Amino acid sequence: MRTPMGRPGPRLITGLASLALLAGCSSADGSAATANSDESQSAAQELIDPYLGQPGEFPVTEPLDAPVPAGTRIAYVDNGNALVALMYQLMQPAAEELGIELYAVRAGTSASGVQSAFSTVVQQQPDAVINTAIDPVLWDNQREQLIDAGIPIVSLGTVADPDAGLVQPNGVAAFERQGRLQAAWLVAGHDESVDAVLYEHSEIAYAEAVQEGFESELAELCPDCTVRVVQIPIAEVGNKAPERIVSDLQSHPETDAVVFQSSAVATGLPAKLKVAGMDDIEIVGANPLPTNLQYLKDGQSTVELGADLNTLAWTAVDTAARLVNGQDLQENVADGEALVHQFLRPEDVTFDPAHGFAGYPDVADRFRELWNR
Structure with missing residues (x-):
């Protein structure tokens, strides 16, 4: 299992990462990892920069033309x-x-x-x-x-x-953007190709839009990257989902990064990953609950794409x-x-996770x- 060689930020290309690249680092299944080009990483970084350290643009700027009729x-x-x-x-x-x-x-x-x-x-x-x-x-x-x-x-x-x-x-555009941003995060933070898994719930209507955004952006930025799409029944969220995820990862040791359509499915997952010896895997979540924000603050996940x-x-x-x-x-x-998005890293959780994420408190x-x- 390859570990992340950096997190988007400014870009992190360390001496150790360069040595690993020169050594021809390969995945657990023996397939060679391909270097991501500077152009690909720069393009990915450009996509995520507006959502790092601050929320996306406020969604409404035009005044209401007239008061709402009384009794509405x-x-x-x-x-x-x-x-x-x-x-x-x-x-x-x-x-x-x-x-x-x-x-x-x-x-x-x-x-x-x-x-x-x-x-x-x-x-x-x-x-x-x-x-x-x-x-x-x-x-x-x-x-x-x-x-x-x-x-x-x-x-x-x-x-x-x-x-x-x-x-x-x-609607669709916002959910596709979620998938695109999650894909861009992975490419911006890795000097080499990534084997990712996207866990989604087919019962939730917007799953297809997130998947389309993720797969299309990953293919555009990193043709050698791969993604498996795995369905987690919505009924298993909060109970059996962590065991299902750990079992899947054990069956696919080449996986570098876990991506969630909705981080609610990760409730209870960090403890299971630690027991399985996989607590170093990169976790790219979205739409975090207070529990997920606490995991992030405690360093038990990598990043959450917050929605305000x-x-x-x-x-x-x-x-x-x-x-x-x-x-x-x-x-x-x-x-x-x-929809207002913002990437939340551990250092960004300066608020009380129990209160949830608010990009615009005002x-x-x-x-x-x-x-x-």
């Missing part, structure tokens, strides 16, 4: 998933600031429960609807009914087709308000790119200015 009501469908429930709580301060009534319609996790909840929303005729991560396929009939009624729908974390009539501030969910929550309410007002959306919001003040509040 926005329905939020909550299926009880921890992330979905969290996003509802994060949206409440934004709604209160605008004088909007944001209310939850409870749904179970079953298809019938989701359909029932959205049918209730159709009957209630709110001014707008916000959905988080609930696959539109499950409520397709209700989606059409809402659109026919002229009710705008903001959908977070989904990858519906552009003609579905949904506004998806963090609080800013996304305010962006969702802002988007709904603009749709209610009939105001045009910014291009990045309409195109699904309004998000409320920024939106108040845009809203003339």
Whole structure:
């Protein structure tokens, strides 16, 4: 198993790395590792630099044209998933600031429960609807009914087709960017080709977009790099997933780096890796939970690509308000790119991991200015 020869940063090309390269370092399965060109590493570094030490650009810069009409009501469908429930709580301060009534319609996790909840929303005729991560396929009939009624729908974390009539501030483009940035991180930090594994959950709709971004960018920057894509059932997150990952890595000792679609699957993994003698493997996570941030702070993982969910929550309410007002959306919001990313290394976790990652702690003040509040 080859260990990382550096982490993006500024670029780290040490004397030891040069000696290893000259010696023709080879992988555990006997295949020779190919040197990455300076051009490839420079291109990769250029991709990740805007997300090192600071968050990506703030997603909304254009003012709200007019106050939201008094009595505006926005329905939020909550299926009880921890992330979905969290996003509802994060949206409440934004709604209160605008004088909007944001209310939850409870749904179970079953298809019938989701359909029932959205049918209730159709009957209630709110001014707008916000959905988080609930696959539109499950409520397709209700989606059409809402659109026919002229009710705008903001959908977070989904990858519906552009003609579905949904506004998806963090859609396919944002998830493909996640994959591209994770691939660029690996190339920028390695002087030689990498054998990576991408662990993903096919049950989550955006998995395909992350995979596409990762594979295409890795092939572009490092044609000799390889990636295996391994499915981890979502039901195993928080229980059996670490054992499955360790078993997979033991069966593929040539693996240099572990990449996660979502770092939630890594809960409990560092301890298992240590017992297996593999705690030196590079871990490139994404969308970290507080537990993952603590692992990072403790040096038990390499890097996390953080997503600023609080800013996304305010962006969702802002988007709904603009749709209610009939105001045009910014291009990045309409195109699904309004998600703030930042690479978090151990030294970047200067905040309390229990509070999660916030790229823009002043998000409320920024939106108040845009809203003339």
